[in-house]
Amino acid sequence: MSRPETLFDKVWNRHQVAAETPATPGVLYVDLHLVHEVTSPQAFSDIEARGLTVRRPDRTFATLDHSTPTLPAGADGSRPYVTAQAEAQVHRLEQNCARHGIVLAGWDSDDRGVVHVMGPELGLTRPGMTVVCGDSHTATHGAFGALAFGIGTSEVGHVLATQCLMQRKPKALRVTVDGTLQRGVSGKDVALAVIAALGFGGGTGFVIEYAGEAVRGLDMEGRMTLCNMSIEAGARAGMIAPDATTIEWLRGRRHVPEGAAYETAAADWLTLASDPGAVFDREVRLDGAAITPMATWGTTPDAGAPIGSPVPQPGSDSDRKALAYMGFTAGEATTTQPVNVVFIGSCTNGRLPDLRAAAAVLRGRRIKPGVRMLVVPGSEAVRREAEAEGLDTVFIAAGAEWRIPGCSMCIAMNGDVVGAGQLAISTSNRNFEGRQGKGARTILASPATAAASAVAGVLTDPRVYLQETAIFKQASAARAPLGAQNV
Amino acid sequence: MSDPFKVLTSRTLVLSQTNIDTDQIIPARFLTTTSREGLGVHAFHDWRYETDGTPRPEAVLNRIDPSEQRILVAGANFGCGSSREHAPWALLDYGFRAVISTGIADIFTSNALKNGLLPVEVDAATWEDLAANPDQPVTLDLEAGELRRGNHAAVPFTVEPFARQCLLDGVDPLGWLQKHLAAIEAFEHQSVSEPVA
Numbered sequence: 001m002s003r004p005e006t007l008f009d010k011v012w013n014r015h016q017v018a019a020e021t022p023a024t025p026g027v028l029y030v031d032l033h034l035v036h037e038v039t040s041p042q043a044f045s046d047i048e049a050r051g052l053t054v055r056r057p058d059r060t061f062a063t064l065d066h067s068t069p070t071l072p073a074g075a076d077g078s079r080p081y082v083t084a085q086a087e088a089q090v091h092r093l094e095q096n097c098a099r100h101g102i103v104l105a106g107w108d109s110d111d112r113g114v115v116h117v118m119g120p121e122l123g124l125t126r127p128g129m130t131v132v133c134g135d136s137h138t139a140t141h142g143a144f145g146a147l148a149f150g151i152g153t154s155e156v157g158h159v160l161a162t163q164c165l166m167q168r169k170p171k172a173l174r175v176t177v178d179g180t181l182q183r184g185v186s187g188k189d190v191a192l193a194v195i196a197a198l199g200f201g202g203g204t205g206f207v208i209e210y211a212g213e214a215v216r217g218l219d220m221e222g223r224m225t226l227c228n229m230s231i232e233a234g235a236r237a238g239m240i241a242p243d244a245t246t247i248e249w250l251r252g253r254r255h256v257p258e259g260a261a262y263e264t265a266a267a268d269w270l271t272l273a274s275d276p277g278a279v280f281d282r283e284v285r286l287d288g289a290a291i292t293p294m295a296t297w298g299t300t301p302d303a304g305a306p307i308g309s310p311v312p313q314p315g316s317d318s319d320r321k322a323l324a325y326m327g328f329t330a331g332e333a334t335t336t337q338p339v340n341v342v343f344i345g346s347c348t349n350g351r352l353p354d355l356r357a358a359a360a361v362l363r364g365r366r367i368k369p370g371v372r373m374l375v376v377p378g379s380e381a382v383r384r385e386a387e388a389e390g391l392d393t394v395f396i397a398a399g400a401e402w403r404i405p406g407c408s409m410c411i412a413m414n415g416d417v418v419g420a421g422q423l424a425i426s427t428s429n430r431n432f433e434g435r436q437g438k439g440a441r442t443i444l445a446s447p448a449t450a451a452a453s454a455v456a457g458v459l460t461d462p463r464v465y466l467q468e469t470a471i472f473k474q475a476s477a478a479r480a481p482l483g484a485q486n487v
Numbered sequence: 488m489s490d491p492f493k494v495l496t497s498r499t500l501v502l503s504q505t506n507i508d509t510d511q512i513i514p515a516r517f518l519t520t521t522s523r524e525g526l527g528v529h530a531f532h533d534w535r536y537e538t539d540g541t542p543r544p545e546a547v548l549n550r551i552d553p554s555e556q557r558i559l560v561a562g563a564n565f566g567c568g569s570s571r572e573h574a575p576w577a578l579l580d581y582g583f584r585a586v587i588s589t590g591i592a593d594i595f596t597s598n599a600l601k602n603g604l605l606p607v608e609v610d611a612a613t614w615e616d617l618a619a620n621p622d623q624p625v626t627l628d629l630e631a632g633e634l635r636r637g638n639h640a641a642v643p644f645t646v647e648p649f650a651r652q653c654l655l656d657g658v659d660p661l662g663w664l665q666k667h668l669a670a671i672e673a674f675e676h677q678s679v680s681e682p683v684a
């Protein structure tokens with residue numbers, strides 16, 4: 001019997017064109033290359049300057065998401081771009097895709113969405129694949145048992161030209177989350193708890209495999225949220241072994257095989273799981289049953305704690321600077337300061353179950369006067385489904401703004417910004433200084449927490465509201481995604 | 488690709504805070520560019536300028552002569568966050584040619600090496616000494632893999648061997664990857680049966 005292998009080993013080995021040597025990196029084949037407007041223009045220029053073409057346009061898919069406005073076009077069809085340069089960047093991708101024969105989910109497409117929301121929902125992302133994108137949250141796709149990681153623009157050019165990357169194999173870290181999650185605790189809370197445990201750079205040099213009962217109990221969207229934030233611990237990628245949940249979620253999606261071919265593919269996907277006895281370079285275990293709704297207090301994603309717990313004493317100058325920036329005091333809870341902005345969306349939490357969880361809190365309630373709340377679906381498909389369920393009317397009735405898909409306030413480069421000094425509860429993935437706008441103060445949390453905080457006007461544990469909501473009891477009794485039954 | 492990188496001797500600039508992320512190095516609102524050039528004015532923008540755009544005179548990055556201080560000494564976990572290659576582009580355009588830290592993020596390292604910005608990881612004691620002596624000239628000898636300063640013993644550092652060779656020769660690694668095209672085609676025939684779409 002051969003040496004037991006990890007999920008990561010198996011996917012890596014399947015894509016090795018040339019093995020690494022002491023002097024040279026390995027050559028790794030890329031099955032799926034996702035492209036967006038911000039990190040690609042220089043890569044297209046690079047290959048064109050060398051007289052090269054896109055080698056596999058059939059393995060390259062593009063979308064518009066980062067610098068795109070989330071307000072609709074005006075009567076004359078013009079889009080409210082934040083600057084002429086943002087508009088020019090979008091046009092550049094349109095031109096590059098047209099010139100190189102790449103399918104672009106552009107403004108007219110029903111498929112357009114944030115790149116990491118769109119790929120899985122079209123069935124482009126599949127177990128066992130290698131997926132790359134010029135974006136550090138590419139790890140999202142690892143929820144399907146793909147090896148998915150972010151690359152820089154030079155590497156985007158390499159993949160455009162050769163469909164391959166030069167890589168040395170990272171180390172393997174297994175994070176096992178045991179037990180059953182409490183009601184009202186989501187994939188986002190698990191992600192924040194894992195990052196707090198690993199530390200901000202604690203995953204540097206590793207690919208993480210998430211395992212354990214609590215991880216297996218997450219739906220695909222919760223798994224995507226968890227894998228999405230792997231980079232916030234410094235890890236290149238996060239992966240979860242494909243199982244029945246994966247196979248059912250992908251079945252029938254546009255680009256997956258049909259009929260018997262699907263069953264054949266699915267049988268192969270199930271063989272990808274780490275073998276018993278596979279050795280990881282590092283192992284970390286968490287008790288999932290002990291995780292409660294989480295929120296960050298600092299300016300790095302690992303600076304998180306259960307909602308209501310006191311802010312820890314600063315251990316370094318950087319901690320002190322973070323507390324000064326956030327306006328929080330050690331020893332006090334972060335649940336008293338008025339919240340100015342609530343953002344629900346992004347590739348972390350802009351999917352349908354995320355919007356349902358937020359709507360379950362907001363139904364029949366209104367957000368606190370003075371709070372600005374933006375709900376931005378992760379894709380056109382999410383928008384359609386949410387509107388078909390009437391979630392948009394729940395948000396609008398509660399006093400929130402319902403926007404069209406895009407990255408929006410996650411990265412704040414399209415004009416959707418949090419003002420200087422304002423406190424935001426955000427379902428996105430980064431709370432860095434200025435990430436949501438110069439001087440903006442960001443607390444990262446789950447969609448349910450964000451919605452509850454919008455209602456209360458201060459950071460709030462969503463279980464306060466969910467306990468009063470009948471749907472919560474039903475949903476949790478059925479052990480289905482929060483609020484999934486009749487919203 | 489940039490000029491070959493063999494030996495660099497320069498005074499350093501110390502930014503000792505840990506976890507300097509890519510949003511600090513180059514805020515996202517400056518990413519709407521379609522070229523690599525000209526990002527230096529926006530490097531560490533929100534540290535250097537007031538909200539109305541006026542330069543903050545007390546900001547150290549506005550006071551130094553970047554042609555004199557080409558080595559950035561930064562706190563642990565430098566370059567964490569986004570995969571944006573705009574971060575090394577901005578640092579290079581500002582004037583830096585090397586970054587020294589006790590820990591540098593993976594993607595940042597990969598991006599820096601492809602653009603001729605040398606990332607150097609050192610032990611904590613060396614870093615403390617560098618941080619305590621901001622103006623002292625430091626020599627980074629890539630060929631020898633050594634950091635030298637004053638009359639201290641040379642400190643060895645390592646750079647991924649292939650990237651190191653590319654830096655020393657001033658060549659872009661894409662050419663090396665292209666030499667594998669026959670192997671890539673063979674691999675596609677043999678192993679990649681399933682179309683993506």
Ligand code: SF4
Pocket residue numbers: 065066114115116135137346347348406407410411428429
């Ligand atoms: S939503 Fe945020 S993290 Fe996700 S791709 Fe867009 S900018 Fe990046």
